[in-house]
Amino acid sequence: MKDLLTTFAEECVPTSILDGCQGIDGVLNLVIDIMTIGIGILGVIGITVVGIQYLTAGGSEEKTRKAKRRLFEIIIGLVVYAVFYAILSFLNINKT
Numbered sequence: 001m002k003d004l005l006t007t008f009a010e011e012c013v014p015t016s017i018l019d020g021c022q023g024i025d026g027v028l029n030l031v032i033d034i035m036t037i038g039i040g041i042l043g044v045i046g047i048t049v050v051g052i053q054y055l056t057a058g059g060s061e062e063k064t065r066k067a068k069r070r071l072f073e074i075i076i077g078l079v080v081y082a083v084f085y086a087i088l089s090f091l092n093i094n095k096t
Contacts, residue, residue: 025092032088040079046074 050071057063 026093032085032092036085037079039078043074043078047071049075 050067053070054064054067057067
């Protein structure tokens with residue numbers, strides 16, 4: 001008898017984005033890929049904005065400190081997502 005998780009993963013999930021009928025692992029892979037692209041785009045935009053803020057601080061210690069703090073927060077967010085992605089990739093053996 002198959003266990004419940006294997007049966008659930010093999011079921012057909014109709015989607016309008018993916019061709020035909022995909023299992024739940026195909027849908028999860030799509031969601032993870034879209035999240036990765038979104039996080040990457042937001043990370044680049046965030047670092048660019050912080051760079052502009054840092055360059056336009058004009059020697060103001062407060063503005064420089066805020067820009068450095070924001071850069072640190074963006075980097076922490078990217079690291080947290082990288083750990084999240086690594087854990088999901090490890091758990092999802094069928095990732096193609």
